Amino acid sequence: MDWLREHPEVKTIRVAASDLNGVARGKRVPARFADKLLTEGTKFPYSVLNMDIWGEDVEDSPLVFQAGDPDGLLMPTERGFMPMPWLDAPTGLLPLWMFHPDGRPYDGCPRQALARVMDRYKAAGLTPVVATELEFFLIDDSKFGELQVPPSPRSGKRRTGAETLSLRALDAFDRFFTQLYDGCEAMDIPADTAISEAAPGQFEINLMHQPDPLKAADDAWLFKMLVKGIARRFGFAGSFMAKPYDVFNGNGMHMHFSILDAEGNNIFDDGTEAGSPMLRHAVAGCLRAMPGSTLLFAPHENSYDRLVPNAHAPTGIGWAYENRTSAIRIPSSHHKARRIEHRTPGGDVNPYLTVAAILGAALNGIEDRLDCPAPITGNAYDHDLQQLPGTWAGAIDCFEKCPDIRCIFPQHLIENLLMTKRQELHYMAELSDAETIELYLDTV
Template identity: 80%
Template sequence: MDWFSEHPEVRTIRVAAADLNGVARGKRVPARFAKALLSEGTRFPYSVLNMDIWGEDIEDSPLVFESGDPDALLMPTERGFMPMPWLDAPSALLPLWMFHPDGRPYEGDPRQALARVVARYQAAGLTPVVATEMEFFVIDDSGKTLRVPPSPRSGKRRTGAETLSLRALDAFDKFFTRLYDACEAMDIPADTAISEAALGQFEINMMHQPDPLKAADDAWLFKMLTKGIARQFGFAASFMAKPYEVWSGSGLHMHFSVLDASGRNVFDDGTDRGSDVMHHAVAGLLRAMPGSTLIFAPHENSYDRLVPNAHAPTGIGWAYENRTAAIRIPASGNRSRRIEHRVAGGDVNPYLMIAAILGAALNGIEDGIDPPPAFKGNAYDQNLEQLPGTWADAIEAFVRCDQIPRIFPQHLIDNFVMTKRQELRYMAELSDEETVELYLDLV
């Protein structure tokens, strides 16, 4: 309760957990119940973490009518209370995750799925070190046509993309200053910001940390925070994969290395090649990539990003220091040897994404498999196996993949497939404009 002693102005609490789409589901609670929330948690129906993108129940889900739509127990994560700087009234957020009433982790919770993968690493005496790169657009969505918002500094609109442009960053300096201040208040380790390749597109990198759960929390909270701060300035911040047809989309790239019990990076063999363990991890990632594409591209709009020559991978291959590759080994000092996974869009659920990547890599390490040779040159010109090209194909590849049950519990797999199949049916009824309106703020 020390947090409330330091923040006596806070009158209300939001308690929230991430559903399978990464949407925050929760309640508003008066601050006087804070102590009880910490010790007793709260209750939601199990089905709340298995809603479709519209927040509707999944038809024929056993979590709803068949079982009587029972309650689960939601308990605070390690994060504890934190401020919500995007709201006008001083408020606190308490992130939660789901358990059965008897205390067992609920296998349909995406955060619990990531914890399960982390436990596998711990059992092997290994610690993943994770960082994410968060790309997003700032968008004026007040009219019928999406466009870049006017600069809060000059009142003018940018007319073109400016990759790594200080001018573009400075045009939104007030927004970024407030965003970084809010990240510090929420203990989100935001590092470098750059302007990206598309109009109104930016990227903020997160610091590497040896706690994948916190890295996923940070990414989930950062998306929530960035959207909220943007609305304070009168525009949207969107992590949807591709809001504009003519511009490249937004990714959520992940970098990771793995430490052994002595703190040594097991991807480092003292050379630029990287260790055999790193190669096994790469092989595991490539093997699971067709099946895990549904995690990395979970929505209809996701597949508009995964097209040739649009700064997003389409082929299943790896390379050294090559940003056209799905799996890139960045140039670095040997002790910093790491893998960059570049497939996921900005619209992903970070918990599922990090679990899918770390789980596939560990499968490869456990099996001791080797990847094909690293390619050189433009990935789009290589004869590579291709990622599933449509949402429907990705759903079926996820169902067929023998690596997915090694990473995720069957209950979550079943729930995710039912969710995506329901969304696939109903998305077919929407126009392009309605699709953008749906995804713009939500994902």
């Protein structure tokens, strides 16, 4: 309540939780009822966290008619209230996650899935340190079915060429980025470096590493919401869609992580550039789980347009030192900062499920003392590697059959996600390319 007392101008609140697709589902509430929200929470049907990408119920879901569409209990996360800088009226946002009415965590909640993985780490006396890098496009989508780089709010001109690490491209959208960074500061999102990326109108912002994976996932989820909201204030879209343009590279959400022991030592650090045996066990776990995890790293039909050779997105299941063509990269750094970068996830992921999948797979590898294959050298696309599932349908099947997925996630969430994705797979076949873009551009 301190935040609301400090902001008496706030008259309305949004309460929101992430569904399986990472879409924010919630309610608008007058600020005078904030005390009740904090102490008693609010209620949504369980099925709300299991809707398809259109916001429709999943047909034949046991959560809907079979069970009577009962309510779960939504309680505030540790985050508390924060502003929504993209709205005209001063408004507070209260992030939520779902429980059963008796207080048990609800297994179909994505944030609870990550908390479940974190419980495994705590039991092992380990703490992951997580950072994310999020790529997105700024897009003029004012004409249906036609996408182009928006005119600069500063100059009014469109820059149609790729300008990797271009200050000119950043400066062209300086007003947007100024508001975005101000919003990050207000929402306690640790936004660090911004760069222009390899495609026109594409940018990347790094979120700082922190020893709290739940907050790191919160930050990524809230950051996506903020980018989309601020962009619309300027009249264009901020899109994390995996591949909005056929001819340009897509959007990724690369995740960096290391793991600390109970004394605060990085277990991936052995004083060498190669890293410790624990690092290789963690890499091996990530590699073993990668086919089954692909549905979480590429959750939508459009996601598979990004995972093609020679497009700065991985297609083969391999790892390497300081090599951006590989699915898993060990960046060069001081040995004390030795870490793993997972480059497979797209910008369209649910951050909670992605962080849970990667950290869960790494812990599986550590606990099973998995042997790691030799790192590759050179262009990963030229190596004879096991390939990621190349289609959405194939990824759904791999997810269903993967033992690592069943170790990481509760069966209830697995079943819900499978039903959701199979429904989306069925109905996406009815859409034109233009309708597909219209659907994904803002939602993911």
